[in-house]
Amino acid sequence: MAHRVAVLAVEEAVGFDLCIPPQVMRAAVRDDLRPLYEVAVCGVSAAPVRMTAGFSAVLDHGPEALAEADTVIIPGTLAVEPRHHGVLSEELAAALALVRPGTRLISICTGAFVLGAAGVLDGRRATTHWRFADTFRRLYPRVELDPDVLFVDDGDVLTSAGLAAGLDLCLHVVRSDFGSEVANRAARYCVVPPWREGGQSQYIDVPLPDGGDSGVSATRAWALDRLAEPLDLAALAAHARMSVRTFSRRFRAETGLSAGTWLIQQRVRRARELLERTDLPVDEVARRSGLGTAASLRQHLRTAIGVAPLAYRRTFRPTG
Missing domain, CATH: 3.40.50.880 (Class I glutamine amidotransferase (GATase) domain)
Incomplete structure (x- = not known):
């Protein structure tokens, strides 16, 4: 039956x-x-x-x-x-x-x-x-x-x-x-x-937090324009003209994340945009997003959304 x-x-x-x-x-x-x-x-x-x-x-x-x-x-x-x-x-x-x-x-x-x-x-x-x-x-x-x-x-x-x-x-x-x-x-x-x-x-679209024009929002915007550069906590704090300790506390208060975690999230987000909108090789996507190498990109993308770069591109990048 x-x-x-x-x-x-x-x-x-x-x-x-x-x-x-x-x-x-x-x-x-x-x-x-x-x-x-x-x-x-x-x-x-x-x-x-x-x-x-x-x-x-x-x-x-x-x-x-x-x-x-x-x-x-x-x-x-x-x-x-x-x-x-x-x-x-x-x-x-x-x-x-x-x-x-x-x-x-x-x-x-x-x-x-x-x-x-x-x-x-x-x-x-x-x-x-x-x-x-x-x-x-x-x-x-x-x-x-x-x-x-x-x-x-x-x-x-x-x-x-x-x-x-x-x-x-x-x-x-x-x-x-x-x-x-x-x-x-x-x-x-x-x-x-x-x-x-x-x-x-x-498939989840995570919007960027709106911090207005106070606190560390200007530094976040500055960092987003420089994701391919070797940014670290000290460089972010220096741009904000704060001590590393004060910057870390203010950053977490405004975003709910550590600066390092936020930076990785934005780099993965940038990599996803490049995979969706361009035909750039995976190595170049990794470089432009600030994740360094294809191996690093694969690791972070799998951690974030559970798929490899090429699998993600096949899903979201139209062919022909």
Whole structure:
């Protein structure tokens, strides 16, 4: 028998997330094209479900599909109770009560808030969209949240990061259930890579702090224009006309970081910009960003976002 999957749309549902599991899992077929999954998209009631993209969807199944499923997947949602109050609505709680013990549970993006409100993530490692990590931690402090990864496989409970990371997780599930050949075939059909390197930290845009025109902000701006030069703490303090001790204290007070840590972050940021926008060799990227050598660039980039320079460039630098 095919593995039965129920995809639960919780209003307002993220339509992109909702379409990922049916698309990927229906593309997982045997050599003779027989389906390996039976996918049912359902709601917490029989009513149409409003989507975040400005339309409503009439689903083929109500919550009864949850009682028959071997795997239940919860896509992203704007549902007020789990997203803002850390609880389930009565209707959603009643629907989830239909899920049989031992059923595998999966969330995509902010669907993790529903699993968090249901208590199934307590004491477990999980992830969700990086933008909502702080809210998730506040609402569900018992969950070991890792906002840097694309997905977390904790056995019978799996969670993915935001949006397209649901593709990564669904392909991982197919690979775990039926092997790499089936997963690769499904990925080719969906015209997506069967595996992405790194985590969602590579997609987070970290803005520069705005320190105004006082303190050490002028020195930060000066340093940003000279990242390729051999800057150190003494040189930064001298520019700010402060002692090293006073400069270090003021710098940390304004940025929350040591000057050395901040400098590495900005050099990695510059390297990322060069990898995205130019075809410069990795050695030259390392030199212009102030990281020195290709080996140093690889080390710092892997530490910061979990990928090598060329892998990062393949992701963000269009070809042709």
